[in-house]
Amino acid sequence: MKKSYVLRGSVIAFGAVLLVSAGSAAMAEEEKDVHGIGVEVEIAPLAGPGALAMTVDGTSTTLVEGESTDLERVFTGTLPKVTVTDTRAPEDVPEDSFWYVVGTAGNFHDDTKTSTIDASNLGWTPHLVAGEGDGTPFVEVGGDVAPSEPGLVDQELLYLAESGEANAGGGVFSASADLDLVVPAAVPAGTYSSTITLSLFE
């Protein structure tokens, strides 16, 4: 009597695949359990009324041509360093108060006001500049903004991630950003100007 080896092989293979699938699904369930690591830091409160203030290095910036291609022209520059100083005593900081700096770019107009480069062509990459003070872990920079729709409109540059007691003592926090302007190669030549508005609110 001739047995079908192919059939037997198929059944064994099918069974094996099911077994492996079930096994890996069970393992994946276990791996989903991720443990957080707690971090504690004691920051002594400052004396005196303190203030929430902003400092900006300079008020204009340069964008110079970078690696342009035949289809696109790329310009890069750096945003002046923005520093937020929060020296308020903990009791003076309202509960649920989170200060933040948002940036919005305006459209680029040339000097004859005939040609416009839309603000959505400008993007940035914020990064934290080493600050003084003990409060660095409680501040975060905003995400990268690509030089395409929607672009640099109402984007966070720097913000307080923890508030209340965690902000006791405050500190000095600085951020800067690398600016990217990408325009199609067909854009007319000229001197274009625009304004980036940085706002600190609580």
Added chain:
Amino acid sequence: MKFAPAAIVLAAASIATLLSAGSAAAASTEPAESTDDVTWSVRPGDQNGEDGRSWVEWEADPGDEQTEHMVVTNHGDADVEFQLSAADGYFTDTGRFNMLPSDEESIAAGAWIDLPESITVPSGAAEVVPFTVTVPDNATPGDHAAGVAASIRSTGDGVVGVESRVGFRVMTRVEGELQPQLAVDASGSYSGEVNPFSSGSVDVAYEVENTGNTLLRAQPEIALTGPFGVGSQRVAGDEIVELAPGETRRGTVRVSDAWPLITYDASVTATPLPVSDDLGFEAAEPVTAEASILAMPWSQLVVLALALVLVTWSVWRRRIDKKRTERLIATAREEALAEAGAGGGDRPHADLSRARPITP
């Protein structure tokens, strides 16, 4: 098309030049050039100075007028002239309050505020700037957001200027019929796993719009139910801390451990809640949006199909084997019988004609 060698020039000066030129201005009493480090803060206050508030909130009737104060403190080493501005306020996609930039005209609550154009603050000192908020007679009831700020602005053309401002919000609640109302929209999709023993996940996307006239807070709740109530789950979306009238906030939620039960019903519920106790209102009705999501168990069906094929194959195989075995047996029997019939004469057998009974 040839571009001029200068191509597009987007700046007139480099930062290094600006910083080195600015350091000498400290001793003079003239306002500093916009090249020094300027450090300043802006807080609400009264005529004596800061009063501890972080922003201004007040209730008014149409036609009312209120004088508030803005305290601008110059923490730097030089006297600075700050530009003062008031503009319409709004909330960004991430829930941050912001006000319109200086090149956009304010048409709403920003236009209600009257304040000086600029103020010069000596180094180390604070100036109290009064400003008035005048509610128009035809103002609609509800919450209106505006902001005031003190800024330093770059001057000159041919530069990517940076206007930096520090400010606070001015929230006016105009008395009248408050209508806290939300509108919700939902949609969803299912993503299954190739592994038939792994559950997939459902992504629910929702939009919450403030269709009322008050500032609202909301906590979207997403409920997922499979057919016949099987596989139900509840998940909370990100809390919407502040949503101004007319604004929309989008969110998505991923519900994992969802088996492909062919169809799911997702419902997103949000209740309009007051933002703070001061700006409270009577309880408002929750709003729900529903969406149907298809969740076909493709991997499981494939496994089932394969199993069926193998079972059918083995049954068919067995039947064939059985038939073959029967055929083999039948053939063998025939051959045996045929052999037996052909060689039958040679076999010796007893001659019973001469048989006698055996008698003792």
